[in-house]
Amino acid sequence: SSYFYAAMAVVTHARRIQIRPSCGCLPVPPAWLARQICSPCSGTQPSIVTNTSNDQDTPPQLPNTQQLSDRVVRILGRNPSRFTLTGTNMYLVGTGKRRILIDAGEGKPGVLQDLLEAMQMRGCTELEQIVITHWHHDHVMGIPELLAHFGTVPVRKYLPAGGLGDEVATAYPDGMFDPCEYLRHVPFEGLADGELLHTEGATLRIIFTPGHAADHVCLLLEEEQALFTGDNVLGWGSGTFQDLHLYMTSLRKMRDEQPRMLYPSHGPVVEEARAGMWLQTYIDNRESRIQQVIAELKAGPAGGLSLKDLAQRVYRHEPRVLTNPVLFYGACNNSRLVLDCLKKEGTCVQVGDNYLFRQGRL
Numbered sequence: 001s002s003y004f005y006a007a008m009a010v011v012t013h014a015r016r017i018q019i020r021p022s023c024g025c026l027p028v029p030p031a032w033l034a035r036q037i038c039s040p041c042s043g044t045q046p047s048i049v050t051n052t053s054n055d056q057d058t059p060p061q062l063p064n065t066q067q068l069s070d071r072v073v074r075i076l077g078r079n080p081s082r083f084t085l086t087g088t089n090m091y092l093v094g095t096g097k098r099r100i101l102i103d104a105g106e107g108k109p110g111v112l113q114d115l116l117e118a119m120q121m122r123g124c125t126e127l128e129q130i131v132i133t134h135w136h137h138d139h140v141m142g143i144p145e146l147l148a149h150f151g152t153v154p155v156r157k158y159l160p161a162g163g164l165g166d167e168v169a170t171a172y173p174d175g176m177f178d179p180c181e182y183l184r185h186v187p188f189e190g191l192a193d194g195e196l197l198h199t200e201g202a203t204l205r206i207i208f209t210p211g212h213a214a215d216h217v218c219l220l221l222e223e224e225q226a227l228f229t230g231d232n233v234l235g236w237g238s239g240t241f242q243d244l245h246l247y248m249t250s251l252r253k254m255r256d257e258q259p260r261m262l263y264p265s266h267g268p269v270v271e272e273a274r275a276g277m278w279l280q281t282y283i284d285n286r287e288s289r290i291q292q293v294i295a296e297l298k299a300g301p302a303g304g305l306s307l308k309d310l311a312q313r314v315y316r317h318e319p320r321v322l323t324n325p326v327l328f329y330g331a332c333n334n335s336r337l338v339l340d341c342l343k344k345e346g347t348c349v350q351v352g353d354n355y356l357f358r359q360g361r362l
Helices: 030-035 111-121 143-150 165-171 244-256 275-299 307-314 319-323 325-345
Strands: 010-013 016-019 065-069 072-076 089-093 098-102 126-131 155-157 188-190 196-199 202-208 217-221 226-230 261-264 348-351 354-357
Touching (some): 065 111, 089 261, 098 196, 126 143, 126 196, 244 275, 244 325, 261 275, 275 307, 275 325, 275 354, 307 325, 319 325, 325 348
Parallel strands (some): 126 155
Antiparallel strands (some): 010 016, 065 072, 072 089, 089 098, 196 202, 202 217
8 A cells, every 4th residue: 555655665674774665554663663753764654652562563463354343353464564564454344244345455365265254254145345445556456356256246446536647657667566457347436525335234434535545535434433544544653645735634534533443454453542642643743744844944044945955954963864875865755745745735835946934824
């Protein structure tokens, strides 16, 4: 689930720096994240401290299938990596013979059998529909296998008016994965913001939440006041985004739903009493970075600051960032994402290669 910005996320593993494509997760230890608040090592992500009982260096392991509530079963995508954490979470929702499946995973061996066994144990014989949170490969590549087994099942996804062409090209400049080509035979049915999906025992409300991806949606399970957060908010570590302005708007929209529980696409459930705090922490940490950039623009020269100059100011207290080309690239990329957000909000303007604070906006 992710891409150019996620691809440039800088992660630390055994003291080595690596740049890799990401599904949209930054799977680094909570304690490391706590130490790296506002650091480029967190890529385009806010730093989130989880409530793990100990200082884990890896996300908690999850079983292949698990009953999470009376109406929610999680099926693990069996695609663990440092970017998908323990794998992509698929969710079987409802209480009847026909239920809704949220996300399709990558089609890894054993996942379909896990799903079938989970369904059989609970008296479920059919999928009423398959709902996709967003287009990234670890959420959609399992669709063909599911349709081959279950036959004609509606596959639902938000269909942005502008399509996904630019985002896909940015995510996979080498053409490694094209969801439109891969799924050309799948007759997607569009989702609408605010649409209600009904199945026995469950009502899901679609919430359009772009930022991580242009077509990203969350789903509110009304019977539990629980939110399926997709990749916007994870259950461990922090997430990535393509558009900070949209991402912040979506995070606030998610928070304002006041969910009691979060079912993320990666990582464990965020339990009751922590959901609101978890969402607010994502917002607060990203807002902190935005305010830091604004402060540097205000203090800058009349002619403004170049991206490089701005990054050097923002990270001036982190010499290893300034002296390491990989980390400094990440710092520049992070700063550019914030500047793009501020330009959309009218808080800064770009003149040539320089950025200036726009007086009177704050």
